[in-house]
Amino acid sequence: RDLPKAVIVMSTGTGYSTDPNHFGSITESIFASKPERTVLLSPDFGGKSWNVRRILLAHDGTPTCHAATGPAAELAQRAGAEVIALHVAARGEQRPGEPGSIPAPLYVDQPQHEWPAWAEEFMNRVVAAGAPSSSVHFKFAVTGGQPGSEVAQVARDRHVDLVVMAWHGHWDHESCATRVVIRTSGCPVMLVYSAD
16 A cells, blocks of 8 residues: 655665664665655565564654654554554653653652653653554553663564654764664664654
8 A cells, every 4th residue: 555655665784884883875875865754674684574563663752753653653554553652761861851742750660659640641642643542552661771772672572563763863873772773673663754
């Protein structure tokens, strides 16, 4: 079936690699133009068959990340897949300053306090930004730690077929969460461009 918007699908190894901290030169060149939607596959993915049944939506609680919610819901609806909305709560990390953000509660180790109300509000916003909950099955998960490695770990642990995340148009350093997820999640990653 046709998707409502174009999607680039490519390997992270397209072109030659200038150093181990960068993707292939053609991949890096394509991303310099900040494409709206791109699915990146690791060269290891090769010719494996691919059925999308479980999508992991990485979301940090900011309105900027809502850009990825609609595409995740669209794909889930078309494929009959479920969406797991994941929020990584990092202890000691600066809370998002973007207006309209819903930062994780301060009591990370005491979930009975603020977490139930926060989780409900978070999911209400995610569902409102993407699709009616009746047409797409959404689940919610929270984990703690470094965002990139935690998203990748959840993707592997839950046998996710696709990670969808907003991309702000840069991945300047090796430890950038986006690069970490692409390299270590074990599945294709869809990046949805969202300006800072």
